[in-house]
Amino acid sequence: MKFQHIGIPTRDRFEGEIPLPHLRITVSDHANNPFGIQWQRYWDDAPYPDLVKTVAHVAFEVDDLMAAIAGHKVIIEPNSPSPGVLVAFIEVNGAPVELLQVDHARRPDL
Template sequence: MKYKFSHIGIPTTEEKNWDGFYEAGKIHFTDFSKDEFGVEWVKCDADSPMPAMFQNVAHVAYLVDNIEDALKGKEVLVDTFSPGEGVRVAFIVHNGSPIEFMEIKE
């Protein structure tokens, strides 16, 4: 499996200039592509269904060609979902930390 670094996601409780909101997960996020260092800020609403690890621990994200292949044999933290058109993401646990896999279809 080939992994290509995409960004780092940092949980926060502060308000930011949010670029998006994923309704099902009740997640506010900034666009990492606008940040000089590829930082995505994430803030979950109080009633977010997302796991505590996602809400409290920074994650590193990697682009993958096939998300199903990337998840094989891994401990899944958050099942595959689509936060936007043409994008699918999932989170695994690796050495006690969340890792995000992103599959982007043009």
Template sequence: MRTFNHIGIVTTEKKEGAILNEGLNVWLTDYNQSPNRIEFLKFEAGSCLPELVQTQGHIAYTVPSIEEELKGKKVIFGPAPCDEHLTIAFIEEEGIAIEIMEIK
């Protein structure tokens, strides 16, 4: 079962407090610090994330098993481990990017 985690909004300016994720080549704000659970994203040239994510943003959900959640879905990125506690993937549903997150 999916649980809402955050929404990703693409911006053309680096927001205060944003940190560069060098692996993805994107500046990210901490959605845990946002009262509306917003993650602002400013992409640098050469980001490996799909164009759909870079142009339209995304909605993110946590799931108990990323492997199970991705079965039969249109996967557009990943799965990719971010650290020992987080694995992410992006799928396309209803024409938008959905981030799937497994947090251990």
């Protein structure tokens, strides 16, 4: 696993907002700072567990998403939020953890 970002939910607007209508969320660019901090504002109709919408999560890039989630409590099933990216959320000790599998040939920006 390789650390990718920390997602911090907020209800407030923030600088550098990037709306993602298909995900029902607004985010900041985690790559614009050396610590991978990403602000996230979930829209009222965002279809995610309250745990994800209210508690900060850490995100790690993994080589094999299905192997990485095996044996864990999956709270957001594997899905593709953008081309070349596969993600899932698991719950670990009461906290959300995001796991990402990235096809770097398709997504050299990540």
